[in-house]
Amino acid sequence: MVECRSLIPDEHRLIIHGMVDRPLIFTMDDLKRFPSVSEIRFLECPANGGMEWKAPQMEGLQFTHGMLSCCEWTGVRLSTLLAEVGVKPEGKWILAEGADGAAMTRSIPMDKALDDAIVVYAQNGEALRGEQGYPIRLMNPGWEGNTSIKWLRRLEVGDQPYYQREETSKYTDLLPDGRARKFSFEQECNSVITSPCPEVPLKKKGWYEFEGIAWSGKGKIKGVDISFDGGVTWRPAPIKGIVIEKCLTRFSYMYNWQGEPLLIQSRAWDETGYVQPTFKQLRAIRGGNSIYHRNAIHTWKVHSDGSVQNAQLA
Amino acid sequence: MRNLHNINQTRKTKIKAMKPFKLLLTSTLLVLAGCSQTSNQEASGPQVESGATSQNNLPATYSIGKPVAAEVIAGWDIDVRPDGMGLPEGSGSVEDGETLFEDKCSMCHGSFGEGVDAWPKLAGGADTLTEARPEKTIGSFWPYASTLWDYIHRAMPFPAPQSLSADETYAITAYVLYLNDIVEDDFVLSKANFTSIEMPNKDGFYVDDRPDTNNTRCMKDCKDATSIKVILGPKYSLGNTEAVTKSAETKTEHPGRSIYEGVCKVCHGSGVAGAPKLDDAEQWASRISKGNDVLYSSALEGLNAMPAKGGRTDLSDEAVKQAVDFMLHQINQ
Numbered sequence: 001m002v003e004c005r006s007l008i009p010d011e012h013r014l015i016i017h018g019m020v021d022r023p024l025i026f027t028m029d030d031l032k033r034f035p036s037v038s039e040i041r042f043l044e045c046p047a048n049g050g051m052e053w054k055a056p057q058m059e060g061l062q063f064t065h066g067m068l069s070c071c072e073w074t075g076v077r078l079s080t081l082l083a084e085v086g087v088k089p090e091g092k093w094i095l096a097e098g099a100d101g102a103a104m105t106r107s108i109p110m111d112k113a114l115d116d117a118i119v120v121y122a123q124n125g126e127a128l129r130g131e132q133g134y135p136i137r138l139m140n141p142g143w144e145g146n147t148s149i150k151w152l153r154r155l156e157v158g159d160q161p162y163y164q165r166e167e168t169s170k171y172t173d174l175l176p177d178g179r180a181r182k183f184s185f186e187q188e189c190n191s192v193i194t195s196p197c198p199e200v201p202l203k204k205k206g207w208y209e210f211e212g213i214a215w216s217g218k219g220k221i222k223g224v225d226i227s228f229d230g231g232v233t234w235r236p237a238p239i240k241g242i243v244i245e246k247c248l249t250r251f252s253y254m255y256n257w258q259g260e261p262l263l264i265q266s267r268a269w270d271e272t273g274y275v276q277p278t279f280k281q282l283r284a285i286r287g288g289n290s291i292y293h294r295n296a297i298h299t300w301k302v303h304s305d306g307s308v309q310n311a312q313l314a
Numbered sequence: 315m316r317n318l319h320n321i322n323q324t325r326k327t328k329i330k331a332m333k334p335f336k337l338l339l340t341s342t343l344l345v346l347a348g349c350s351q352t353s354n355q356e357a358s359g360p361q362v363e364s365g366a367t368s369q370n371n372l373p374a375t376y377s378i379g380k381p382v383a384a385e386v387i388a389g390w391d392i393d394v395r396p397d398g399m400g401l402p403e404g405s406g407s408v409e410d411g412e413t414l415f416e417d418k419c420s421m422c423h424g425s426f427g428e429g430v431d432a433w434p435k436l437a438g439g440a441d442t443l444t445e446a447r448p449e450k451t452i453g454s455f456w457p458y459a460s461t462l463w464d465y466i467h468r469a470m471p472f473p474a475p476q477s478l479s480a481d482e483t484y485a486i487t488a489y490v491l492y493l494n495d496i497v498e499d500d501f502v503l504s505k506a507n508f509t510s511i512e513m514p515n516k517d518g519f520y521v522d523d524r525p526d527t528n529n530t531r532c533m534k535d536c537k538d539a540t541s542i543k544v545i546l547g548p549k550y551s552l553g554n555t556e557a558v559t560k561s562a563e564t565k566t567e568h569p570g571r572s573i574y575e576g577v578c579k580v581c582h583g584s585g586v587a588g589a590p591k592l593d594d595a596e597q598w599a600s601r602i603s604k605g606n607d608v609l610y611s612s613a614l615e616g617l618n619a620m621p622a623k624g625g626r627t628d629l630s631d632e633a634v635k636q637a638v639d640f641m642l643h644q645i646n647q
Contacts, residue, residue, distance in 0.1 A: 017387045024379035025386075033378050056547030084375050095393055101626075102469035103476070105393065154390055162395050163458050165465040172519060174450065178443035184522040198550030225531060230542045234533045263544065269531065277527035285526050289448055293524075301546060310547030 007099060007151060009135040014119070018095075018157035021086030028121070028135055034076040037118060039141065041246050042070040042215045044187050046144035046171065046292040053288045056310045060198035064298065064310060068215075070248040073139050075120030078113045081155075091157040095164070096138050099153040106147045107161040108140065112185070116141050119152060142217030142246040143185040144292070146171055176287035187217035189276050190295040191224055191251070191268035202306035205259050211252045212237075214268035221249040222269050228255070230263030230299065230313055231278065237266065245271075262302035263311065279312055392476075394464040398509045401463065405504030406485025408492040414482055415489045418471045421587040422580075427451075427493040431584065437493040440514070453494025457519055459511040463487045473580055474625030570640030573633050577624045582641065587619040598645045606642070613638050 009028045017023035045067035051057050058064045078094075087110070094113050098104040108117065118139045121128060128134040133150030140147045146166060161167070161183070173181040191214035196202050214221045220243050225234040240250040251266065269275040279296035301311040394400040416425060424430050427437030439449025448454075452462055467483045469475045478486070488503035491511065497503070503511075574582075581589035590597040601609060613634050616622035623629050624637075 015382055015387065015390055017382065017391070023382045023384075023387060025382040026379045030378045034376060052547075056545060059548050059550045084377075084379060086375075097393070101475050103392065105468070156391065156393065158395070158399075160395065160397070162393055162464075163461050164393070165461055165469070168456055168458065168461050168519075169450065169452075169465075174443060174448060174455075176444065178448075179518050179520060180455075181522050181524070182519040184524060186522075186524070188524065225533070229539060230544070232534075232536055232539045232542075234531070234536065263542070267529075267531070274525055275529040275531055277529045281527045281529055288446075299544075301544060307550070309549055312545045312547075314543040314545055 007135060012099070012135050012153070014136060014152060014155070016081060016085045016155045016157070018155075019088040019091040019159060020082075020157050021088065022084075024085050026081075031076055031119065031121060031136065034080050036074055037077055038072055038074040038122075039116075039118070040070065040072045040244055041139065041141040042068060042187075042248050043139075043145050043148060044068040044190075044215070046146065046184075046187065049294040049296075049298075050291045052312070053283070053286075053290065053294060056312045058310055060310065061192065061194060062199065065192045067145070068248075070215075071123050072125065073118060073120045074122035074125070075118045075136070075139065078117040078119055078138070078155075079115075081119060082113060082157075085157075087157055090159045093158050093161050095154075095156040095158065095162045096147075096149040096152060097154040097156075098133070098137075098149045099151040104149060104166065105162065105164040106149055106166055107164065107183075108138075108147060109183075109185075110157075112140060112143070140185070142187055142219075144171065144187060147185060171292060173286065173290040173292050175285075175290060181290075184293060185217075187215070188293065188295045189216035189218065189221070189268050189270040189274050190214070191221075191266040191276060192298045193226070193264055193266050193300060196264070196302060196306075196308045197300055198308045198310060201308050202257055202302065204306070205257055207254060207256050209252050210237075210255050210264065211240075211250065212266050213248045213250055214266070215246070215248050216268070216270035216272075216274070217246060218274065219245045219271045222271050222273075224249075224251040224266055224268045226251070226253045227265045227267070228262045231265055231267075231297070234267065257302075257306075259304050259306075261304050263313070264300050264302060265297050267297050280314075392464075392468060394460045394467070396458040396460045396509075398460070398505070401460075401505045401508055402480040403505055404480035404484050405502055405506075406481050406483070406488055407502045408485075408488045408497065408499050411485035411487070411489025411492070414486050418478075419486065422472065427490060430586075436490055440495075443515070443518070451494070452490060453496060453514060455515050455518070457513055457516045459487070459491065459496075459508070459513055462490060463508070466490075471625075473577070474621055477625070568636075568640045568643055570633075570636035570638070570643075573629065573637040574640045577626050577629070578637055578641070581620075581624070589620065592641060592644055595645055602642065602645070606638070609638055609642070610635050 012028055014026045014031065048067040049064055052064060092110050094108045094110065096106055096108055119136055120139045121136050123132055128137060133152065136152045137150040138148050138152050167182065173184050175181065191212055193210060193212040195211045202208060210226065214224045221239065223239065224237045226237040227234045237251040237253040240252050243249050267276050276295060276297055282294065282296045299311045299313055301309045303309065391400065422430055422433040423436045427435060429435035435449065435451050437451055437453055439451040439454035442449045442454060456462065463483055466486055467478055484503045488497060488501055491497045492499060492501065496511065496513065581587055582592050585591040590601065612620065614623060614631055623634050
């Protein structure tokens, strides 16, 4: 049963085994002796926005884009732990398993494990919350949240993926030809305007700071454009504050609203050059049944009374 | 400035593994130092450039953690792979699987895997993957039978995961395969013949090949404004205060609520397995008359289809009693 269980940190263990030279078992105290890293990274469910493939169905921002967060995560690089056990040359995949009732599992490619994956024990400077995987979880920056296994208890190194339920039945993307993408780990570049939005309407005429957030699982946000006319004309929206890779990035644009109806949109691009697609472009390729990874340019309709409504453009 | 930029870059790569706060701090200081370079070197305080950015005497490994013996690993290692790695010795027939499935699974998934109410379907949906409403089931979608064995063993039955023996799991897996027309009714699934099972959709997957779109940054006249058709979603209902107050009220929680929600509700919420439903006071009247102690002990030790502690034997007696109290509290309301 997938529910949050209370694990006792003194009793919790992480075991790393499989195609390794020295299978090891770690206590929490052990893990905290390794050099630590602290990184601010977003975490997003790949089904964020997944209800909207066929039509705009959600009332507000919280439901179109709410399965997203950004925190400081502290823990040990998985690469540090893998050096400790000594991965054999044939070791290409790692099965990560949680200590929840359903013992949730995902297969993680070795490249990611050696790149920036972290076994984390703290979030925003405090111990992980129960719901967040206390006492430890895996953190795969920029990847679909489901791969960041909570209540982590076991890592098995193997020469091939394990094809678990959460990477076959779920978290695969069914496409119009009836075939499905597997191991679609990355959360591609995305953005949304957070003010105004249905929850934050415009109350009277005049100047407003239109604001939003952008993020990319591939690295840094390079820029964001904003449109007020449904994508006919675009203007660059200044980035605010610090730009960190795989981290929510703020943008804003001052706008003098005089009661005209608007179709507002934001379009982000990242350091790989990838530009967030229109919903039309995305749907033309993916159809309406792929559930996950809907990172299309989002539209809010601003009515002349200042109220804001979820919308899609055909 | 160009030089400074370069220094910055090398530093960033060097300390990539360090905390981003440190990294930011370092770069900011460098920029500041850069600005003041021509004016006053001395006043700029401790030079960051002279501080260590990485430690050069670290060992290859830290010798932290204890070696773990193969027998211990075996107790943890429950996964099964498509090539059969991880399958334990054992076997089970479709026939035995049918009885087990009826007993342990059908209340949610239906006797034929058709799914009761909103519980997942486990069969059907053949050739629907290209349709407007595809039905992704084990038979129509899953690429490997090993996933089925692994998941049933690991996560099902929902109220009592990891309670099935190897033989039971072989039998139930065989039955679910039979429900999907993948094996015949006299089939016996075993470790030996497992990898001979071929799933209908085994070739239906390919590795992520995104990006699959290539939008560009068009800035003006990107489309014909008159061609835009707007499809509106539901209106946002601000001021839905009733719902807000209600959820705020339930926040002053009964201590047994979370266990009830997490463990007991799967059955007592919907009446699965013949469990008395929480909102059906009539069904509870005669039970309540037995007295709290009897109800506690039924919940702790189990009663017919009611598993001990709702299947979660790791729960403390106290927690289960609190869940019973919560249920009685709800029934009496």
